[in-house]
Amino acid sequence: xxxxRGEDLGFVHSLxxxxxxxxxxxxxxxxxxxxxxxxxxxxTPKDQATATELARxxxxxxxxxxxxxxxxxxxxxxxxxxxxxxxxxxxFYFTAEKRVDxxxxxxxxxxxxxxxxELKQIGVRxxxxxxxxxxxxxxxxxxxxxxxxxxxxxxxxxxxxxxxxNPAQISGACGRLMCCLRYEHDFYVQSRKRFPKEGKxxxxxxxEEKVLSIDIFRERITLKSSEGESRMISLNDLxxxxxSVGAGITPxxxxxxxxxxxxxxxxxxxxxxxxxxxxxxxxELIVMEAREEEATTTGKESDTPADxxxxxxxxxxxxxxxxxxxxxxxxxxGDQSExx
Numbered sequence: 001x002x003x004x005r006g007e008d009l010g011f012v013h014s015l016x017x018x019x020x021x022x023x024x025x026x027x028x029x030x031x032x033x034x035x036x037x038x039x040x041x042x043x044t045p046k047d048q049a050t051a052t053e054l055a056r057x058x059x060x061x062x063x064x065x066x067x068x069x070x071x072x073x074x075x076x077x078x079x080x081x082x083x084x085x086x087x088x089x090x091x092f093y094f095t096a097e098k099r100v101d102x103x104x105x106x107x108x109x110x111x112x113x114x115x116x117x118e119l120k121q122i123g124v125r126x127x128x129x130x131x132x133x134x135x136x137x138x139x140x141x142x143x144x145x146x147x148x149x150x151x152x153x154x155x156x157x158x159x160x161x162x163x164x165x166n167p168a169q170i171s172g173a174c175g176r177l178m179c180c181l182r183y184e185h186d187f188y189v190q191s192r193k194r195f196p197k198e199g200k201x202x203x204x205x206x207x208e209e210k211v212l213s214i215d216i217f218r219e220r221i222t223l224k225s226s227e228g229e230s231r232m233i234s235l236n237d238l239x240x241x242x243x244s245v246g247a248g249i250t251p252x253x254x255x256x257x258x259x260x261x262x263x264x265x266x267x268x269x270x271x272x273x274x275x276x277x278x279x280x281x282x283x284e285l286i287v288m289e290a291r292e293e294e295a296t297t298t299g300k301e302s303d304t305p306a307d308x309x310x311x312x313x314x315x316x317x318x319x320x321x322x323x324x325x326x327x328x329x330x331x332x333x334g335d336q337s338e339x340x
Contacts, residue, residue, distance in 0.1 A: 006088040009043055009051040047085070054083040061113070065092055068108045076100045079122065080130045091118045095127055125150050128174035135172060142179050153177040157185045160192075191216040195235065205241045 013019075043051075062081040069076060076096040083090055090113055094100075102119055109117045122130070129143035129150065143150055158170050158181055172178040195214040196202055202209060202223075209223040212230065219235040233241075 003037060003084065006084055006086045007040065008085045009047060010039065051085055054085065054087075058082060061090065062092070064112065065109055068105060068112070072102075072105050072108070074100055074102060074105060076102070079127045087115060089116045089118060091120060093120050093122050093126070093130060095122060095124065124174045125176050125179075128172070133173055135178075137180075141173070147179060150179065151182065153179060153181050157181045160185060160188050188216070195221060196238075202242070203245055204238070205244060 058081045062078055066078050076094045078094045080093045106117050132144040133141055196211045198211050200211050209225050212222040212224050214221050220232055222232050224230045
């Protein structure tokens with residue numbers, strides 16, 4: 001198949017109806033984009049033998065590269081090495097806690113292996129994907145077996161599914177949250193939209209009651225009245241009671257909760273900011289850019305309210321008046337005039 005600056009060996013993953021089903025999409029981005037490369041020809045037995053031989057040489061290549069890493073004194077760990085099938089490129093995957101300057105290392109590796117060298121820094125989840133292994137479920141890692149893309153999994157996914165928040169129980173071998181936590185998350189989010197939000201006060205045939213808990217699988221809801229009496233009711237019966245009093249929970253309440261921000265969504269850490277780092281408004285950005293442009297063209301700082309002298313600090317002649325500490329100089333009365 002066609003790859004960057006050469007050819008490589010690929011494997012057919014699925015055909016027919018199975019390929020269409022997998023191309024329909026999944027919680028980790030399956031089938032979200034069309035393939036960018038095309039197949040050139042069928043692999044011959046010689047091509048397969050060449051790929052098998054290169055796979056056996058990858059470990060030897062990685063060990064030799066690790067010796068060069070130690071010689072250069074770099075704080076990085078080479079996870080894997082991968083020869084391209086036509087031997088025109090050799091890719092090394094590494095992990096590092098900090099940014100690494102590996103320019104000298106690339107020169108050493110290029111002179112050692114006589115090919116184009118590419119170094120790619122990966123995270124711990126990608127490292128587990130390349131090294132492969134068996135998960136706590138007894139099966140091969142999903143990331144190494146079939147997942148085409150590793151999307152971030154945050155703690156909100158576990159909260160929505162009412163899972164234990166113990167990191168030892170919801171983390172994988174890579175030390176991050178397990179990829180399988182995303183598989184059923186969409187089902188939980190869509191199912192909870194049919195129920196009233198926990199902690200919400202609703203008006204039923206018995207008056208105002210508070211929603212204590214919901215069971216989306218048995219479709220039951222636990223309510224508590226103002227007198228402290230608790231009862232369990234099915235979703236259909238609750239809808240009937242709410243309809244009798246002229247209220248409802250679907251879909252109006254769910255839509256309102258979503259508009260008010262009551263529904264949990266996954267937020268990328270890059271989009272979060274605190275009040276200590278407030279984002280400026282667009283109008284402020286325009287003013288700031290205009291002031292900077294004026295300063296560069298005139299060679300002087302713009303007369304902004306922050307930089308200019310306040311009106312109270314100027315006398316009748318327009319000159320700036322010096323102000324003493326605490327409104328006047330020490331040891332001088334307020335009615336005394338300044339000696340000339």
